[in-house]
Amino acid sequence: MSGVERAAILLMSLGETEAAEVLKHMGAKDVQKLGAAMATLSNVSRERATEVVDAFIAELDSQTSLGVGADDYVRRVLVGALGQDKASGLIDRILLGRNSKGLEALKWMETRAVADIVRNEHPQIVAIVLSYLDPDQAADVLGQLPDRMKSDVLMRIARLDGIQPAALRELDEIMEKQFTGGNNLKASSVGGVKVAATILNLMDSSEEQAIIGRIGELDQELSQRIQDLMFVFDDLADVDDRSVQTLLRDVGSETLGLALKGADPRVRDKILRNMSKRAAEMLVEDMEARGPAKLSDVEAAQKEILAIARRLADAGTIVIGGKGEAFV
Template sequence: MDKKQKMSAIQKAAVLLISLGPDTASKIYKQLTEKEVEKLTMEISSLRNVTAEKKDKVVGEFHQIALAQKYITQGGLDYAKVVLEKAFGYEEATKMLKRLNASLQVRPFDFAKRADAGQILHFIQNEHPQTIALVLSYLDPEKAGQILSELPTDTQADIARRIAVMDGTSPDVIREVEEILKRKLSATVTDDYSQSGGIESIVQVLQGVDRATEKTILDTLGIQDPGLAEDIRERMFVFEDIVILDNLSIQRVIRECDSDDLMLALRVASDEVKETIFKNMSTRMAVTLQEEIELMGPVRLREIEEAQSNIVAIIRRLEDAGEIILARGGDEIIV
């Protein structure tokens, strides 16, 4: 690698992984997407003669970024700037924060992480539903779910819908809302922005509310926008989530399942899902099912998805009937 040539971000990542060694690198790989792993692997394989000096430089830069991020997490950008300036001087601290801003995004309303749900609720409950939806879409899903649960019942579905259909929001609008809430909470905030809202956002929020609130919101949405409500329901629980059920609930679901659906659904399931299913049936039934899956010929993906959807529908029906319980962030613990 030419010493004078400026390294790209992917090259730096590849050098860092090489420097960390195979054990640590493999752990990092597990946190990446398949596409990211592919890009990094190709880059690593193309590297030649990386000098110790180059490795030290990349590791040092990574350490500085991690250090700056640590201070931001503890007290925001202003706090990080003060600490880094005292430790490394103004010039070096400025460089570190610039590198951090180039590699990391600090979400709007990040300051709200230090406020509890009750405080935020107090300040936003009388705002316009669109403003409330904007704030909730940026909060931690569990905290957003707690706040949504405490809002008036007649506004919950409207706010949930607004989060689900939210697309890009003007940075000026975000900044204005952010500054108002920031003043009320007397906290610090960054000017970096990222995308918020969408179906996945409201799904995460609803997974943090209690079952009663979720049902009220989805039932109301079902009247206002049936297609959206069904889309949200489908994403609230997917086949792979079956592992979160307790053993008795899984056994109850298995009794309701068509054997062909079960066989097809497990064809491409993860090892964790297969193990969870097999351990909740008799040894003989588990062995037979495993053999049938192994002997199964080519199957269309559409058929597998349909079988998994049928099983998810059974789980939903049993939950609605109160025969099984899906653990949710806002639910009380049942013993």
């Protein structure tokens, strides 16, 4: 079972009220993933549910101790898992209630709706908004903007070096007028070359090349810096074996087989070497039986695996790196 499936079984074991309380403390993307997993669960045996709950209790027992305040525990766990910078926003939302609902509301919206909201704004505003979103959501929104805007917006994201609290508060108020929410914001560090590289990594390959090409025409140095920080599927060949094995535990066999259809031989060999002999044989058999696949489907599968790799890298579970070691 994947981590999402285990979490879905655990939440469904808790009951509606308790599950709802847990979901209140989670981000939009995680809630969507868990909701989808719960909706597709069927015929979960009592033994399987008990196994998941027992594993969770064992994990909890290994990390908590009597006498530790709940707030202190949450703060330490988040900082330990994500680092001080990444954890600070979550700590604020969970413990301090500093929820920037204006901009935060965008994370809960369909990407097409977000694109419709920002497409007529100044490119600098769009750059700040996309920097605030999760990278995969930002990539989807950017892909739906007019072609003339895409390279301009990505260049502005790469050149962002934080944003003043007053400016961020004003932008949050503008977003709030279109839906609901508050405007209690801290200073925020958004944007930068790494953010631009991450967003670009998550876009379709054809658009990725077109955008980086247009940026190169305007600023070759910036274009090269972005490319140096990108992590592409072929870079998996250089990831250490332990990280590859950890990654494979979160990737479905169907997605993996499709992604390897168009992979560099070095990547294919790396993946197969880090699987059991039987699993590798079954994967090769499935790939041969599948026959030809659309390039777009292969690229989508590779993007999905890269997104999982980045998520694990951000959590400190694995180590990956592009040419510029952006994701470590």
